[in-house]
Amino acid sequence: xxxxxxxxxxxxxxxxxxxxxxxxxxxRIRYALAHKGLTCEAVKLSFTGIAATFGGRFKTVPVxxxxxxxxxxxxxxxxxxxxAFPDRPRLFSGPAELAMVRLMDAWFTSEVIxxxxxxxxxxxxxxxxxxxRAYFRQSREKNLKGETLESFTAERATYLPALRTxxxxxxxxxxxxxxxxxxxxxxxxxxxxxxxxxxxxxxxxPLLAPDDTLRAWLDRGFALYGGMGRDARxxxxxxxx
Amino acid sequence: xxxxxxxxxxxxxxxxxxxxxxxxxxxRIRYALAHKGLTCEAVKLSFTGIAATFGGRFKTVPVxxxxxxxxxxxxxxxxxxxxAFPDRPRLFSGPAELAMVRLMDAWFTSEVIxxxxxxxxxxxxxxxxxxxRAYFRQSREKNLKGETLESFTAERATYLPALRTxxxxxxxxxxxxxxxxxxxxxxxxxxxxxxxxxxxxxxxxPLLAPDDTLRAWLDRGFALYGGMGRDARxxxxxxxx
Numbered sequence: 001x002x003x004x005x006x007x008x009x010x011x012x013x014x015x016x017x018x019x020x021x022x023x024x025x026x027x028r029i030r031y032a033l034a035h036k037g038l039t040c041e042a043v044k045l046s047f048t049g050i051a052a053t054f055g056g057r058f059k060t061v062p063v064x065x066x067x068x069x070x071x072x073x074x075x076x077x078x079x080x081x082x083x084a085f086p087d088r089p090r091l092f093s094g095p096a097e098l099a100m101v102r103l104m105d106a107w108f109t110s111e112v113i114x115x116x117x118x119x120x121x122x123x124x125x126x127x128x129x130x131x132x133r134a135y136f137r138q139s140r141e142k143n144l145k146g147e148t149l150e151s152f153t154a155e156r157a158t159y160l161p162a163l164r165t166x167x168x169x170x171x172x173x174x175x176x177x178x179x180x181x182x183x184x185x186x187x188x189x190x191x192x193x194x195x196x197x198x199x200x201x202x203x204x205x206p207l208l209a210p211d212d213t214l215r216a217w218l219d220r221g222f223a224l225y226g227g228m229g230r231d232a233r234x235x236x237x238x239x240x241x
Numbered sequence: 242x243x244x245x246x247x248x249x250x251x252x253x254x255x256x257x258x259x260x261x262x263x264x265x266x267x268x269r270i271r272y273a274l275a276h277k278g279l280t281c282e283a284v285k286l287s288f289t290g291i292a293a294t295f296g297g298r299f300k301t302v303p304v305x306x307x308x309x310x311x312x313x314x315x316x317x318x319x320x321x322x323x324x325a326f327p328d329r330p331r332l333f334s335g336p337a338e339l340a341m342v343r344l345m346d347a348w349f350t351s352e353v354i355x356x357x358x359x360x361x362x363x364x365x366x367x368x369x370x371x372x373x374r375a376y377f378r379q380s381r382e383k384n385l386k387g388e389t390l391e392s393f394t395a396e397r398a399t400y401l402p403a404l405r406t407x408x409x410x411x412x413x414x415x416x417x418x419x420x421x422x423x424x425x426x427x428x429x430x431x432x433x434x435x436x437x438x439x440x441x442x443x444x445x446x447p448l449l450a451p452d453d454t455l456r457a458w459l460d461r462g463f464a465l466y467g468g469m470g471r472d473a474r475x476x477x478x479x480x481x482x
Contacts, residue, residue, distance in 0.1 A: 094335075094338075095423045096422050099414075100341030100427075103410065106410040168347075173340075173344045186337050186340075
């Protein structure tokens, strides 16, 4: 594809008060674009800005705009990028790798990301744009059946052991491979790394023990593509040794 | 490869008193051979027969013999089969699919198979060749720090809910795909199906609720390759509705 086409991609993302990208699903697409060597124009939105920007058509980011295509949902976007830019490095070598990464996502989202949200939902509130906080609290507390963010997270440290245990398959795999994808990173790495980017951007409680063997993979993954993730701090993820 | 070469494969497997194959890892290789359209001569061993047969070189099955090659460990064998029979349907389309299936195995073995062993260790004992039972009990109870198989499994029904919950990623994935591998089965399916074959061959306590949505995948998977798994009963896996 011509460079002009590449630069015609807009990525709508969600940012915190400090400007950091704050959605693990947007991070997936940031990685996907970098994997394919595509640049984009980032459009930074607040939580409440999403519905306003798309007139209610999309309620979540990532959203990309590419020519006449306006599309939400990170999986749809990832698959679209392989179709739209077939001559660029592929995100998925074929249907079997795609299916396997989908399975990894089913596991990782239900076992890990869900636990992370439970730990960090109040931290997201506190780090959000001030104009977003009332909306965020109201929408999240509705899902908590009226419980406040404060009471929901009061005992959150007690959930850390289960979360750390749930990462065991990643540790076992990364004892054999440099990346989840093997010698080189694939979309499973981006799914995993994106969740840690998101956690690192809001966490006031460290997620991992100081000697967690995941650190080597996180260091490698955050440094990918010229350090695209360098602005996401890795230190908040780790307890002090 | 010539048909003669195909038929030169011997698969050493572990069988129960009733002759059924009793190792989830042997089942993986049974599926792998079928996937590649290879036939083999099955050599049925008891637990205590394994060390005797290989003079202590191998303590576990599967073991395959192919020409001068004698090899244990299901993963080594699976990768060997793709190298030795490159013109047959591949088990792994490339390194990314291989790495992803390895990751699936790291999750499935630690989260699911380990829980299954906890449920069924006494059932394996009871279904084993009579000559194996003393050895099996002694070796397993040693790992249980002296606890008997009976006391270890006395409250086993209380572990069923956690095991069923741990299968949620499979259910989520199979709501979108016919197989874990997508439209067609891959080695991740064989890893999963093999564990259920093994459980079905020994279970005196049903593993799954009558309406578990995994049933459609299990039916499809057990019927693969001309019903190679038809001799493994599917009904013992399910509570009566």
